[in-house]
Amino acid sequence: xxxxxxxxxxxxxxxxxxxxxxxxxxxxxFLILTLLSSTLFWLISLIILAGAWRAFxxxxxxxxxxxxxxxxxxxxFQEGIRIGFWRLFKKMEDMLNAFADRVSKPRLFLTDxxxxxxxxxxxxxxxxxxxxxxxxxxxxxxxxTFYVDKCPSIPFFLISAIIALxxxxxxxFSMVIAFNGYTExxxxxxxxxxxxxxxxxxxxxxxxxxGGCNIGLPLLCIMAGTTLYYNWQLVxxxxxxxxxxxxxx
Amino acid sequence: xxxxxxxxxxxxTTRTSIIDSLGVEIIGVMSPVSICMLLVVxxxxxxxxxxxTSSTSPPPVTAATLIYVESDSDSPSHKLLxxxxxxxxxxxxxxxxxxxxxLLYYYNFTSFLKNYLRFSVFFVLFSMGGSIMASLLxxxxxxxxxxxxxxxxxxxxxxxxxxxxxxxxxxxxxQSYMVSVAVIVAVWFARLPEWTTxxxxxxxxxxxxxxxxxxxxxxxILVELASSRDEELPALVYEARxxxxxxxxxxxxxxxxxxxxxxxxxxxxxxxxxxxxxxxxEERSPxxxxxxxxxxxxxxxxxEQVRDSNNSNHAVVEMETGESETLxxxxxxxxxxxxxxxxxxxxxxxxxxxxxxxxxxxxxxxxVGRAAMYDLMTVYACYLAIISGLGCTLILLSVFRHALPAxxxxxxxxxxxxxxxxxxxxxxVVGASTNLVMF
Numbered sequence: 001x002x003x004x005x006x007x008x009x010x011x012x013x014x015x016x017x018x019x020x021x022x023x024x025x026x027x028x029x030f031l032i033l034t035l036l037s038s039t040l041f042w043l044i045s046l047i048i049l050a051g052a053w054r055a056f057x058x059x060x061x062x063x064x065x066x067x068x069x070x071x072x073x074x075x076x077f078q079e080g081i082r083i084g085f086w087r088l089f090k091k092m093e094d095m096l097n098a099f100a101d102r103v104s105k106p107r108l109f110l111t112d113x114x115x116x117x118x119x120x121x122x123x124x125x126x127x128x129x130x131x132x133x134x135x136x137x138x139x140x141x142x143x144x145t146f147y148v149d150k151c152p153s154i155p156f157f158l159i160s161a162i163i164a165l166x167x168x169x170x171x172x173f174s175m176v177i178a179f180n181g182y183t184e185x186x187x188x189x190x191x192x193x194x195x196x197x198x199x200x201x202x203x204x205x206x207x208x209x210x211g212g213c214n215i216g217l218p219l220l221c222i223m224a225g226t227t228l229y230y231n232w233q234l235v236x237x238x239x240x241x242x243x244x245x246x247x248x249x
Numbered sequence: 250x251x252x253x254x255x256x257x258x259x260x261x262t263t264r265t266s267i268i269d270s271l272g273v274e275i276i277g278v279m280s281p282v283s284i285c286m287l288l289v290v291x292x293x294x295x296x297x298x299x300x301x302t303s304s305t306s307p308p309p310v311t312a313a314t315l316i317y318v319e320s321d322s323d324s325p326s327h328k329l330l331x332x333x334x335x336x337x338x339x340x341x342x343x344x345x346x347x348x349x350x351x352l353l354y355y356y357n358f359t360s361f362l363k364n365y366l367r368f369s370v371f372f373v374l375f376s377m378g379g380s381i382m383a384s385l386l387x388x389x390x391x392x393x394x395x396x397x398x399x400x401x402x403x404x405x406x407x408x409x410x411x412x413x414x415x416x417x418x419x420x421x422x423x424q425s426y427m428v429s430v431a432v433i434v435a436v437w438f439a440r441l442p443e444w445t446t447x448x449x450x451x452x453x454x455x456x457x458x459x460x461x462x463x464x465x466x467x468x469x470i471l472v473e474l475a476s477s478r479d480e481e482l483p484a485l486v487y488e489a490r491x492x493x494x495x496x497x498x499x500x501x502x503x504x505x506x507x508x509x510x511x512x513x514x515x516x517x518x519x520x521x522x523x524x525x526x527x528x529x530x531e532e533r534s535p536x537x538x539x540x541x542x543x544x545x546x547x548x549x550x551x552x553e554q555v556r557d558s559n560n561s562n563h564a565v566v567e568m569e570t571g572e573s574e575t576l577x578x579x580x581x582x583x584x585x586x587x588x589x590x591x592x593x594x595x596x597x598x599x600x601x602x603x604x605x606x607x608x609x610x611x612x613x614x615x616x617v618g619r620a621a622m623y624d625l626m627t628v629y630a631c632y633l634a635i636i637s638g639l640g641c642t643l644i645l646l647s648v649f650r651h652a653l654p655a656x657x658x659x660x661x662x663x664x665x666x667x668x669x670x671x672x673x674x675x676x677x678v679v680g681a682s683t684n685l686v687m688f
Binding site for chain 2: 028029030031032033036037039040043046047049050051053054057067070071074075078096099100103105106108109112115116128130131132133134135136137138148150151156159160163164167197200201204205207208213216
């Protein structure tokens with residue numbers, strides 16, 4: 001509606017991401033590089049998806065099933081990419097450890113690895129927020145606002161900002177969970193991540209129903225909260241275990 | 250009884266990890282590039298109001314529109330042909346200017362070149378920067394009167410001239426001025442018509458590749474001349490010095506110090522023509538155009554500074570393939586105490602920084618600015634492409650260890666991503682997100 005509103009929407013979508021960036025990532029240049037490369041990765045996966053779906057667009061917005069197929073394929077593809085990302089991460093970890101041995105410095109700590117995972121996840125979340133929310137926010141800096149037909153109670157920009165916020169949280173922390181899960185080999189964590197992503201994406205399908213966004217938005221926030229909580233429990237457990245194993249020797 | 254030392258607040262995290270300082274130089278180059286692009290995008294989006302785009306204002310007559318001026322009514326093939334001709338003419342002009350520069354440098358007209366560059370910086374900051382300032386003032390209706398703005402602009406320009414080649418100016422000021430010059434030139438360049446811009450960017454990337462890597466390319470000759478004379482290049486370069494100035498020159502090869510050791514990405518800014526209707530070659534803005542070159546610098550100590558007995562004038566830096574690391578903090582302290590003269594290191598720590606030519610900054614920003622004229626999604630995609638291209642170039646630099654052009658990879662990736670995003674991704678993402686279906 002004005003520049004103030006536009007900036008407000010940007011901050012709603014990106015506020016936690018920016019504070020995470022400023023407090024954790026900006027201090028270590030290597031994490032910034034990780035963030036940039038994971039953003040690039042997500043962008044490339046999105047381009048591939050878009051290329052695959054180009055022939056079928058535009059999708060008629062009244063029917064549900066094209067969108068559900070779209071979401072299933074997209075989420076499946078992205079989760080597959082996440083495994084590839086994890087393999088790259090392992091390779092990088094080995095390279096860094098070899099380098100650390102060569103310069104006789106300590107190897108990567110657990111907190112380092114978690115921070116790397118966090119930076120990777122934040123890159124994905126940032127890319128989502130920029131491509132799905134920020135790029136459409138340019139009219140919000142002007143004098144008017146916009147409402148979607150299906151959701152006449154909340155301005156479009158606010159909905160997309162809140163959805164972007166939810167997804168930023170989900171992407172960021174599911175990367176940490178996923179990396180921990182793959183490293184430790186725990187099935188529960190490995191299954192949780194694609195599951196959470198899929199459920200969150202399916203929740204946005206509710207927005208296609210007229211008036212559905214009133215239900216969809218809170219559900220999405222609950223999903224984001226669940227991911228956050230799960231991640232918290234996981235990290236707490238890992239760190240206390242690590243602490244006890246280290247102090248015991 | 251002396252009080253016991255306070256225990257460190259964090260007992261387990263006092264150990265430094267290797268990822269703490271890895272990649273500082275890369276970030277030191279990427280952040281000014283990002284800031285430059287951000288400023289260009291902001292200026293272009295705020296200055297391009299709907300009224301100016303709908304009116305048919307003729308594009309400025311420049312070196313890049315010598316042969317063909319694009320107008321909306323031409324067919325795509327005609328536009329393409331015209332753009333190619335324009336780009337060819339521009340590249341020829343740039344090549345000629347670079348050869349002239351090399352000739353002058355060869356015959357030791359270095360001080361003439363430096364003064365010419367100072368004049369050009371003044372010209373860019375004062376007149377081109379002034380016109381941008383005027384349009385910004387007008388657009389935002391800022392209440393600033395003419396004499397005050399004239400004085401402010403004049404001061405700004407003079408300070409820029411002073412900071413260009415003198416070593417005594419604080420590095421942050423010099424870096425800011427380099428970025429401002431790049432922003433101003435890029436904003437100016439982005440006013441070119443669309444097809445011409447894209448073809449020009451691709452042509453410049455190819456020219457850069459040729460000029461730096463071919464044995465008789467002008468930039469390669471220039472770089473070799475400068476390194477054989479052991480002087481700094483008389484050109485506009487952005488120097489990303491590390492912020493902690495206590496770096497002594499590392500003793501040759503014995504320490505596991507690896508830094509991307511001064512790869513110089515070379516200079517020059519491009520030739521931009523003035524806005525006058527007479528296409529006058531002499532009035533060309535002094536930013537001699539040669540696309541950037543990356544080179545490994547074997548120290549750039551000033552000649553007066555030959556003090557330290559144990560350190561040679563040439564810092565031999567060891568390269569780690571694919572990774573870069575600055576001196577870890579611990580070892581820095583050690584060096585500091587062991588070196589006999591640390592006071593001058595504050596002023597003459599010119600060995601460790603990556604240097605990137607202003608031409609790079611300008612053309613990256615032109616690409617992103619042109620993407621901004623379409624949509625924000627393309628801006629972000631092109632930004633990521635350029636940054637990753639820059640990262641690749643830096644990594645290649647540490648592998649090859651000689652002059653490398655910084656334009657080709659980034660521009661190629663940027664152009665590819667722009668067209669992919671515009672054609673493929675946008676219908677997909679916009680279609681999904683306007684229906685509030687996201688993943």
